[in-house]
């Protein structure tokens with residue numbers, strides 16, 4: 210294995226950690242917010258509501274004299290994908306469910322990026338699982354880049370033919386003094402315009418040059434036009450975190466179904482995927 214390195218125990222610990230994790234099958238099975246909230250909705254336990262529901266079931270059964278209807282309808286096709294990327298520099302696995310509820314499992318050696326992936330999941334209401342190991346004894350560059358590439362590929366696969374989505378997303382997020390504007394288009398055309406002025410070289414051990422590189426990698430493989438503008442900010446952690454929050458909310462909007470589109474592709478050209 211190309212990633213073994215004298216004195217590096219990350220691989221062993223990664224394997225043991227993986228064994229303790231739920232499978233992504235379970236993660237995919239996590240219900241979307243609407244069904245989750247309906248299960249716990251306290252109004253469903255009101256006696257009057259319960260009673261009327263039972264009554265209507267009984268009446269219907271008596272009228273037709275047939276057994277109860279079988280099984281719930283099959284769920285709609287999942288907008289989810291899993292991508293594995295393996296090179297001599299990194300091993301990365303990313304799973305994303307666009308219709309999730311904000312669950313994130315980010316287990317990579319780039320700890321600040323784990324914190325940012327958590328923003329992507331929780332503010333995008335995606336389920337995101339990222340497992341990665343890489344040659345971080347050199348620096349975080351390869352691992353950061355390959356996670357960005359894999360997230361972008363998973364996003365593109367989960368979107369499929371991109372029918373019926375809003376396509377465009379736009380959000381401005383504050384974090385204390387920082388304010389960052391993100392505009393994106395799931396156009397199939399990779400582009401990044403990046404205008405953050407991050408005042409320090411590092412956030413913890415994370416090289417702040419890697420922020421642009423992460424978004425460039427993600428834009429390239431997802432087929433996304435992405436503009437990032439900093440409107441205010443002086444604290445590096447705040448600026449970058451506001452960027453991921455704004456990105457997550459803009460992406461959530463762009464990915465969500467547009468009911469007026471009725472499953473059509475939001476393009477006068479008729480195609481949003483990359484050639």
Ligand SMILES: [Mn+2]
Pocket residue numbers: 324446450
């Ligand atoms: Mn933070």
